[in-house]
Amino acid sequence: MxxxxxxxxxxxxxxxxxxxxxxxxxxxxxxxxxxxxxxxxxxxxxxxxxxxxxSLNEVELNYFDLTIYKIVESSKGVTLDEIKKITRASNQSIKASLEKLILESYINKEDTFYNIKNVYQHxxxxxxxxxxxxxxxxxxxxxxxxxxxxxxxxxxxxxxxxxxxxxxxxxxxxxxxxxxxxxxxxxxxxxxxxxxxxxxxxxKMQLLLNELLKRSDLAYLERKKDFHIPK
Missing domain, CATH: 3.40.1350 (Trna Endonuclease; Chain: A, domain 1)
Structure with a gap:
C-alpha cells in the first residue's frame, strides 16, 4: 500500500x-x-x-491568444470591433494578441480585416x-x-x-x-x-496543452544550455 x-x-x-x-x-x-x-x-x-x-518556436500563445485565433479562423474576415463584441475584452488585450498572431504568421491584416494566414498546426x-x-x-x-x-x-x-x-x-x-x-x-x-x-x-484547451508542451521543451533546452561539465 x-x-x-x-x-x-x-x-x-x-x-x-x-x-x-x-x-x-x-x-x-x-x-x-x-x-x-x-x-x-x-x-x-x-x-x-x-x-x-x-518545439523550436519560442513564442508561447496563451488561452486568450488562442481564443482570438479561433475567432479569426471561423470567419472570412473579422474586424477589431467584431472581436471586441465577441470577447468583451479591452482593445489593448485584443491588439496585443493580434500583434502576436501576426508576428507568428498565423494571421494577417488587410485594411481593417483580420484573416487566417497559416493554420495552427498542433x-x-x-x-x-x-x-x-x-x-x-x-x-x-x-x-x-x-x-x-x-x-x-x-x-x-x-x-x-x-x-x-x-x-x-x-x-x-x-x-x-x-x-x-x-x-x-x-x-x-x-x-x-x-x-x-x-x-x-x-x-482551444488542447491547443493550450500544445503550447505547454512547447514551453516544457524550451525550459529543458535552457537547462541543457546552462549545464557545463567541469574539466
Missing part, C-alpha cells in the same frame, strides 16, 4: 504504458506532471505527438490525463472527467489495495467514459475499464 499520493505518482510515471493506446517506445511521447489548464491539476498528462513535432495526436488517488474514487472521477476538456482519454488510477469500492461502482466510470486502473507498489498496473477515445470538449 502506498503511503502518499506522491509515492503513487512516482511509481506510475515508470509504469504507465499499458494505459496508452500507442506504443510509447516507438512513438514520440511526452509526459507532464501537475498540469493545470483551468480544470483542476492533472497529476500526469501523457501525449502522443506527430512525427513532425517541432502536434498532439492523443492525450491521456490521469488523476491519481490513494482511495477516494468519487473525488478522482469528478476530477478526471474535467480533464476531458483537453484530453482524448481520461483515467483514474488508484492504489491496488483500495480498489474494491471503485470496482463496485464501475458503471459510474462507464457512464462518464473515464478509465479506471490500479497500480501496486511493485509497479504492476491493471486496467479495469478502458475508455474509448473522444475529441476534447474544447479544442
Amino acid at each position: 502506498f503511503i502518499t499520493e506522491k509515492e503513487l505518482v512516482v511509481t506510475l510515471k515508470q509504469n504507465y504504458s499499458e494505459i496508452c493506446t500507442w506504443n510509447t517506445e516507438s512513438e514520440i511521447t511526452k509526459l507532464l506532471e501537475e498540469v493545470n489548464l483551468g480544470f483542476g491539476v492533472a497529476d500526469i498528462v501523457i501525449s502522443k505527438l506527430r512525427a513532425s513535432y517541432n 502536434q498532439i495526436e492523443e492525450t491521456v490525463a490521469i488523476e491519481a488517488k490513494l482511495k477516494n474514487w468519487k473525488r478522482a472521477l469528478q476530477q478526471a472527467y474535467r480533464y476531458k476538456w483537453f484530453a482524448s482519454l481520461s483515467y483514474v488510477v488508484l492504489d491496488s489495495k483500495n480498489i474494491n469500492p471503485a470496482k463496485r461502482n464501475i458503471q459510474e466510470f462507464e457512464k462518464y467514459n473515464v478509465g479506471l486502473a490500479t497500480i501496486a507498489k511493485n509497479g504492476s498496473l491493471d486496467v479495469i475499464f478502458k475508455p474509448y477515445s473522444e475529441a476534447p470538449l474544447d479544442i
Whole structure:
C-alpha cells in the first residue's frame, strides 16, 4: 500500500504504458506532471505527438491568444470591433494578441480585416490525463472527467489495495467514459475499464496543452544550455 499520493505518482510515471493506446517506445511521447489548464491539476498528462513535432518556436500563445485565433479562423474576415463584441475584452488585450498572431504568421491584416494566414498546426495526436488517488474514487472521477476538456482519454488510477469500492461502482466510470486502473507498489498496473477515445470538449484547451508542451521543451533546452561539465 502506498503511503502518499506522491509515492503513487512516482511509481506510475515508470509504469504507465499499458494505459496508452500507442506504443510509447516507438512513438514520440511526452509526459507532464501537475498540469493545470483551468480544470483542476492533472497529476500526469501523457501525449502522443506527430512525427513532425517541432518545439523550436519560442513564442508561447496563451488561452486568450488562442481564443482570438479561433475567432479569426471561423470567419472570412473579422474586424477589431467584431472581436471586441465577441470577447468583451479591452482593445489593448485584443491588439496585443493580434500583434502576436501576426508576428507568428498565423494571421494577417488587410485594411481593417483580420484573416487566417497559416493554420495552427498542433502536434498532439492523443492525450491521456490521469488523476491519481490513494482511495477516494468519487473525488478522482469528478476530477478526471474535467480533464476531458483537453484530453482524448481520461483515467483514474488508484492504489491496488483500495480498489474494491471503485470496482463496485464501475458503471459510474462507464457512464462518464473515464478509465479506471490500479497500480501496486511493485509497479504492476491493471486496467479495469478502458475508455474509448473522444475529441476534447474544447479544442482551444488542447491547443493550450500544445503550447505547454512547447514551453516544457524550451525550459529543458535552457537547462541543457546552462549545464557545463567541469574539466
